[in-house]
Amino acid sequence: MPKTFAKDSVGLVEPQTLHFDQPLALACGRSLDAYDLVIETYGNLNADGSNAVLICHALSSHHHAAGYHSEDDRKPGWWDAYIGPGKPIDTNQFFVVSLNNLGGCHGSTGPGSINPATAKPWGKDFPKLRVRDWVNSQVRLADRLGINQWAAIIGGSLGGMQAMRWALEYPQRLRHCVVIASAMKLTAQNIAFNETARQAIYADPGFHDGDYLAADTYPKDGLSVARMIGHITYLSDDGMGQKFGRDIRAGSFERGMDEPVEFQIESYLRHQGSVFSGSFDANTYILMTKALDYFDLAREYDNDAVKAFSHAQCKFLVVSFTTDWRFAPERSREIVDALIGANKAVSYAEIESEYGHDAFLKPIDRYYRLFTEYMKGVSAQL
Amino acid sequence: MNSSMARNSLLTTQLRTDLDVIQAWIASGSRVLDLGCGDGTLLQSLRDNKQVNGYGLEIDASQITACISKGLNVIDQNLDQGLANFSDHSFDTVVMTQALQTMHAPDQVLQEMLRVGEECIVTFPNFGHWKARWHLAVNGRMPVSDLLPYQWYDTPNIHFCTFNDFEVLCRELNIHIIRRQVVAETAVGRLLKDVRPNLFGDTAIYHLRKGS
Numbered sequence: 001m002p003k004t005f006a007k008d009s010v011g012l013v014e015p016q017t018l019h020f021d022q023p024l025a026l027a028c029g030r031s032l033d034a035y036d037l038v039i040e041t042y043g044n045l046n047a048d049g050s051n052a053v054l055i056c057h058a059l060s061s062h063h064h065a066a067g068y069h070s071e072d073d074r075k076p077g078w079w080d081a082y083i084g085p086g087k088p089i090d091t092n093q094f095f096v097v098s099l100n101n102l103g104g105c106h107g108s109t110g111p112g113s114i115n116p117a118t119a120k121p122w123g124k125d126f127p128k129l130r131v132r133d134w135v136n137s138q139v140r141l142a143d144r145l146g147i148n149q150w151a152a153i154i155g156g157s158l159g160g161m162q163a164m165r166w167a168l169e170y171p172q173r174l175r176h177c178v179v180i181a182s183a184m185k186l187t188a189q190n191i192a193f194n195e196t197a198r199q200a201i202y203a204d205p206g207f208h209d210g211d212y213l214a215a216d217t218y219p220k221d222g223l224s225v226a227r228m229i230g231h232i233t234y235l236s237d238d239g240m241g242q243k244f245g246r247d248i249r250a251g252s253f254e255r256g257m258d259e260p261v262e263f264q265i266e267s268y269l270r271h272q273g274s275v276f277s278g279s280f281d282a283n284t285y286i287l288m289t290k291a292l293d294y295f296d297l298a299r300e301y302d303n304d305a306v307k308a309f310s311h312a313q314c315k316f317l318v319v320s321f322t323t324d325w326r327f328a329p330e331r332s333r334e335i336v337d338a339l340i341g342a343n344k345a346v347s348y349a350e351i352e353s354e355y356g357h358d359a360f361l362k363p364i365d366r367y368y369r370l371f372t373e374y375m376k377g378v379s380a381q382l
Numbered sequence: 383m384n385s386s387m388a389r390n391s392l393l394t395t396q397l398r399t400d401l402d403v404i405q406a407w408i409a410s411g412s413r414v415l416d417l418g419c420g421d422g423t424l425l426q427s428l429r430d431n432k433q434v435n436g437y438g439l440e441i442d443a444s445q446i447t448a449c450i451s452k453g454l455n456v457i458d459q460n461l462d463q464g465l466a467n468f469s470d471h472s473f474d475t476v477v478m479t480q481a482l483q484t485m486h487a488p489d490q491v492l493q494e495m496l497r498v499g500e501e502c503i504v505t506f507p508n509f510g511h512w513k514a515r516w517h518l519a520v521n522g523r524m525p526v527s528d529l530l531p532y533q534w535y536d537t538p539n540i541h542f543c544t545f546n547d548f549e550v551l552c553r554e555l556n557i558h559i560i561r562r563q564v565v566a567e568t569a570v571g572r573l574l575k576d577v578r579p580n581l582f583g584d585t586a587i588y589h590l591r592k593g594s
Contacts, residue, residue, distance in 0.1 A: 336457060337467045340437060343413075347450050349458045366443050373451040
């Protein structure tokens with residue numbers, strides 16, 4: 001008997017692969033002669049193509065943002081809480097496009113794909129992509145789908161960086177830019193976490209300088225540790241304390257007991273690391289964290305954020321979360337200040353949450369209502 | 383009509399009066415910063431009637447959402463933490479309606495408003511109103527009214543002043559009063575507010591700029 005999905009779910013969805021054969025010039029000076037992008041879409045594009053919304057994904061994410069791939073899926077897409085009929089990104093109103101970025105490991109061309117020049121996996125030779133390369137590939141995607149101007153481009157974290165880059169480089173092509181838990185550039189501490197994660201991968205003997213596929217090995221342990229480091233920084237101290245405290249999973253501190261003690265948090269992190277490293281590509285992880293590190297919104301605008309944003313023509317919604325220390329509210333306020341300085345339309349909310357950086361994915365009442373109201377304004381203009 | 387409805391209707395009338403006056407004082411197409419913008423009623427009216435490019439600052443979650451519903455620019459920012467993120471003279475007019483008395487340092491807020499804006503407009507309730515004086519003098523109790531419905535221990539209004547107090551502060555801070563409009567709610571009040579504003583005015587609306 002077919003399982004029924006919730007009324008506000010997009011239900012069963014199917015990814016599609018689009019092939020592009022026009023060379024894409026990259027910021028690093030190289031180019032990709034041809035590439036695939038895997039996408040999912042939810043809702044219907046209206047007659048004048050004005051109701052399209054682009055979802056830009058964060059570090060370790062992909063195209064499967066909402067709905068289910070099969071009736072047996074235990075979990076829906078990564079942003080299902082916010083995408084669906086009647087949800088903030090309302091699929092009754094919008095045609096939602098979500099993609100796996102270039103360099104990814106969920107079907108779009110990336111380090112795990114075959115390099116046509118060598119007939120072997122790209123591995124470490126895959127071009128080092130920057131946020132603007134993703135945006136340029138997304139422009140080609142928009143052209144392919146017949147979308148001249150997005151009603152909104154929405155992204156959290158690294159996705160917010162893509163949304164902002166769109167607003168500066170292709171100002172005519174979006175009406176709204178929603179930037180959630182993001183930053184104009186990473187702080188030294190933030191880069192430090194990324195580098196520590198990468199070093200964990202490099203140190204794994206299975207890494208083979210990035211050519212592990214050719215060597216038929218895989219740096220699973222290194223990638224697990226990388227994910228564990230990342231995961232710690234996505235949660236807040238309070239949130240972790242509330243969820244795990246010092247709870248013990250195995251062993252005892254009783255005198256005379258020699259058995260090793262394992263805290264719940266240890267087991268949880270190892271589980272997260274293990275699940276992640278079983279389904280994610282190490283080179284993609286390196287590529288995505290490097291793109292995060294390299295991003296600097298105003299670098300090519302004389303390091304002047306106000307000057308950078310003066311090129312934007314869309315309206316902005318900026319959202320941050322109180323306990324997010326990886327992309328702290330201060331970073332969002334810098335975005336807002338620069339936008340006000342550039343005389344751009346912007347609203348900003350700092351949402352109370354215990355979930356740290358992960359909050360942008362979670363259903364949080366205030367965030368939900370605010371996002372809903374903002375998107376209603378977007379659809380009212382259609 | 384119950385008392386809370388009466389109060390709301392009185393507050394609405396009050397806001398309406400303030401708003402009409404403020405709107406008349408703000409030039410079309412100017413750049414306005416509204417401190418403590420509430421649900422955005424003023425900004426919406428300025429946008430729709432005066433093509434004002436405005437931003438509101440607010441800390442209340444539901445008020446922020448209300449502003450967003452109206453399509454206004456609203457920034458989640460606590461005024462008590464200052465306006466350091468706004469550059470000098472970056473707005474034509476900085477407005478603060480019925481919030482000065484809730485600030486921790488009203489004198490500093492006023493100076494900040496006149497650093498960020500060329501001019502500012504401030505409205506606040508008059509603690510020198512005869513009813514307030516009557517409350518304190520005759521009842522020996524802190525005034526509670528329809529406009530200021532709080533008890534002394536739960537009121538957000540922590541720095542009350544009279545019109546006279548405010549004007550003394552303006553002199554001390556070298557703030558020039560461009561104009562003042564006193565608002566009274568009752569017919570008798572309206573009759574007497576121009577004779578003895580500090581005694582009969584409910585609210586004052588001040589238009590200010592830095593003294594030379």
